[in-house]
Amino acid sequence: MTEGLTGWQFLRTGRWIAYFAAAVVFALICGGLALWQYDRGRQASADNHLYSANFAAETVPLTTALPTLTSYSPNQVWRAVSMRGHWDAGHQYYLRNSVRSGETGFDVITAFRLESGAMFLVDRGWVAASGSGAEPVSRPQPPTGTVDLVARLQASQAKRGEGGVNANQIESVDLSELAPVVGERVYSAAWGVIVSPRSSAEGLARIQATPPAEGVGYHYSYMIQWLMFVLIGFFVLWRAAVREFRRLNADDPEEQRREAERVRKRARKAFTDEEIEDESLDGYVSLSRWMGRAGPAIEPGAAPKPALTGTPIPFDASDEDDQQKPIEEHPSQHGHVLVLGASGSRAGEDEHAETDSRATDAPESAESAATSQNAGPDEADERR
Known part of the structure; x- marks a missing residue:
């Protein structure tokens, strides 16, 4: 019903009018309940005031307070x-x-x-x-x-x-x-x-020695809660309208500029505890922080991707296609790929040192062989 609409035109559709009507009805119900709790709080306050006043009032004869057998007023309680x-x-x-x-x-x-x-x-x-x-x-x-x-x-x-x-x-x-x-x-x-x-x-315990007190505060707290529900209802409706607006106007250059600005603001924020935990488990932070859309999802049961910790990643040499192709090995590659890091740097240093030592020993051996061929018999015997 909203496809093809631009701007805020979708708010005039029947669906969104129904949403707004439902929010208004919800607000009226919550407002009525808030007023009811407010009246109950005021009544409880009035009752407490009456109880205290009657406890402090002077004692009167029963026949004066109740002239007949059926006389009584709620204001005479206590x-x-x-x-x-x-x-x-x-x-x-x-x-x-x-x-x-x-x-x-x-x-x-x-x-x-x-x-x-x-x-x-x-x-x-x-x-x-x-x-x-x-x-x-x-x-x-x-x-x-x-x-x-x-x-x-x-x-x-x-x-x-x-x-x-x-x-x-x-x-x-x-x-x-x-x-x-x-x-x-x-x-x-x-x-x-x-x-x-x-x-x-x-052997009887006294019934009431001090004025009773009805709870007042919780009535007003319930009133505030019902008013908060009114605000929450309209907030949810507003958020849904904003998301629908952004979806329908995704191709609008002005909306794209605003989306880019929102992404930049989001990227400048400090990492949350949830993002830090995701990085430690998955090895990356969701691209939604920088690109405005969700990063790749991990299938249930799949092993988490390795974090950038410097741990060597085993090199898979069992692939048939790779075995058929000649591979030019580098002296620093011996069956695995090194990832930069503390442990990876140490492993690289050890292998480079071993390679350098073999390269240094090779020229020395060649030079000794050449010297032996050019030397005379006496020098050869002396060298032996």
Whole structure:
């Protein structure tokens, strides 16, 4: 579809329009996810601010914070309220799968009967699970008598699992299910986490002593990642368009000049670790560094070419065609070709020295033979 087009005309083809549309859709999706993470980060920051403010706020009576049995506002979470009454040990429940410091156990939820007769559920603390994990290690009973209690408000939890009450164990503090089991007049929109009196003497661990903190930073980090995906998508599209432009305009003199300039810049760069490793294994650096195209590929399993190390390369004299032709041997060639290098230079020096010594001895032998023929009998006897 793009063959024969010049310049940037290929961008008007249907294929490249589809590419651009896909990049835009991808960017919109990533942008929407980035905004979602941004909103979650802002909400987490607002929640942390609310938790800290409610922890620092003064304690108010329960009847003031919750005028009716169904009163509750999400802004009241962790707000401290006071009440007076006594514990109802007959309505004590154990919240399963409650984790504290990496250990799984049970939160002990006990009904507190106010002086008005209404019932308010309170989390008295945490107890570890037994070895099997199916039961708490103990079932601490609440103290008797009148108690002045302070608790922090919590909203009714959503239903988990099958819900309901099974052997006084519950999956969540779902007040819509617990309220009918506890009695007629029960606060059905909120419950509390005990602040005082402390339940440590009863073998229960404290639930929440400091304001909880939601993670904020990771929401903003995810937002940045989604924005980076948008940039990466358009970068990939741009790179593909540039490569297509260079391919279609390879015969353009101006593009050839730019390609030559790119090759020169690439050749001036220092060798990378990968190129140095390739040279040590293959004996050469890819020609793409200087010529703008890939060098010769090595077939799988083929032996690497020898590097320029000065090692003698064996001379193959077994070829039939070479054996049929007369070869004029040079004194420095005796069955192999020498490659320049440290070891190759030493081998060449040794062979040249041997050749020179034979050449020096030959004239001396000829001169001695000539002298013997011209000498007289006396000189010959004396020489003998």
